[in-house]
Amino acid sequence: MSNALQAGEAVQKFKLEKEMELRFEVEPRQPLLLELLCGFAEVFGTELTRNKRYRFDTGAKAAVFTWHGCELQLTGRADVSYTARETPMLFYLNVHAALEQMRRTASRGDEDRGPRAMVVGPTDVGKSTLVRLLCGYAARLGRRVTLVEMDVGQGAVSPPGTLAMLSVERPADVEEGFSLQAPLVYHFGSTTPGSNIKLYNKVVSRLADVFNRRCELNRRAAVSGCIINTTGWVRGAGYHALIHAATAFEVDVIIVLDQERLFTELRRDLPHFVNIVLLPKSGGVAARSKEFRRESRDDAIRQYFYGFRGAFFPHAFDLRFTDVKIYKIGAPAIPASCLPLGMSQEENQLKVVPITPGRDLVHHVLSVSMANGPQDNVVEANVAGFVVVTAVDSDRGLLTVLSPAPRPLPQTLLLVMDIRFVDLK
Structure with missing residues (x-):
């Protein structure tokens, strides 16, 4: 391995023999570029194209494996980068x-x-x-x-x-x-x-x-x-x-x-x-903290609305309370003595409960269910997509939502998630 500076960027070159692996993690706020200079290599089963630069964003972890040998170049500052002979x-x-x-x-x-x-x-x-x-x-x-x-x-x-x-x-x-x-x-x-x-x-x-x-x-x-x-x-x-x-x-x-x-x-x-x-697991697998997992979930939701690296432009619009039906699957646990005769606590977990819109709904992710109404099997209905509630005006009876597509919604039955997303864009 050799280190060099090129156009003000840190450059690392690696020469891998057959059945070796290059593992790296990307520093915070510092994207990294990977390039295959010669030979053959793959990332998680996908072959790399020679002389093409692949960008890995903050927090990314990857392993580049070669069956026959190759030369690779990393441009940028990796938090961790090393080669390994022992791989599964x-x-x-x-x-x-x-x-x-x-x-x-x-x-x-x-x-x-x-x-x-x-x-x-x-x-x-x-x-x-x-x-x-x-x-x-x-x-x-x-x-x-x-x-x-x-x-x-x-x-x-x-x-x-x-x-x-x-x-x-x-x-x-x-x-x-x-x-x-x-x-x-x-x-x-x-x-x-x-x-x-x-x-x-x-x-x-x-x-x-x-x-x-x-x-x-x-x-x-x-x-x-x-x-x-x-x-x-x-x-x-x-x-x-x-x-x-x-x-x-x-x-x-x-x-x-x-x-x-x-x-x-x-x-x-x-x-x-x-x-x-x-x-066996790969030696490059690292434990992820709760904070990292939470950030990954936020990134996944953000990518759903804004696309990969911000390629999409989501829509914000109002919905009247009377135009949508909002439910949550699973009623809160109640004492067994209060359950209806013959009903178990497990059955309560599948109950479809209507929700009255309020300020506590702000920032919640809602699934747009393909069910036509509560009379359908809501639990087993697939979803058409997702919206996020960004504001609730109880006086006017309006919800403001962020949606990946313009109005109208494909269906009017919405299911509440216990997941919040704050849109900072």
Whole structure:
């Protein structure tokens, strides 16, 4: 490695031998440029184009891997940058090869469907990164794998507080991530499954039903299979939610990252035909603080309204209280003695409760549900998009909202999230 100054910027050059990795983190308020000078390299399954500069913004963490050797250049000041010989990429490639073999078996007609894989593990072990890599490798072979995003805290497909499904036709963009054309998104309303585990499991079952229907109608989707990303909650009710998801999607492969205890428990509790694999996490994975997670959620919501690096221009407009119907899924817990006869506390978690607009609604994110009204199955209805309440005028009966599209809203039923976003632009 050598350091140099070029046009007033810090420049680092790295020469990587085969099966080596360059890991770096971007300093606050200091974007970093990555360039492949020669050879071949990839970032999370996406190949780099030679002599093209890729920009990584504040707080970004990335790993550039090469199978054959390459030369790389970083322009700007990285908070951390180093090369590593010990990487789990060969393990990950072997998993991809095994999944691809299952797809080929299905495409020949020897099996009805391709692999349904679920990636599990505790917080901060690289689950989302592995899912992105496996989806990217499948897309590079012409597969149309379905990415199922069940991480309601840090999802890669839709804003926080939602579960989603996306058909992946090409590897994720190095800078921007997956192309989010026509994702199927469902409302949950919180960043932690434990806030309403009954609702979480209900939406997971809905996702599984929709995916099964897609496979029945689309042979290519059935053969390509799905890859499921999960939360880092793997104890207690979180573990039972993983079992529920595995059963709902009828998974045949579970990849456990960096926790032998979870691996052992899953082998004990799931049928023998489910292949459960224990893999190491990457040495470049770092623990994320609560502040970093909160900032990441804010960035994800901001990007939804303003686009990647501010490419969009959202709209602000007023809505009359009488023109919209606002609800929240899940009634507050009440003593068992006060529940109606025959009603359990769990049923209360799925109750659709009307909300009267007030100042406490300011800065809340609202999902625009595709349900026509409370008489529909609101819990299992997908959402068309999201708005943020920026002001409430109770005297005039008006809500001011920030929306990615101009009025009118596609539907008038709005669901409140326990997520706030303050628009500082």
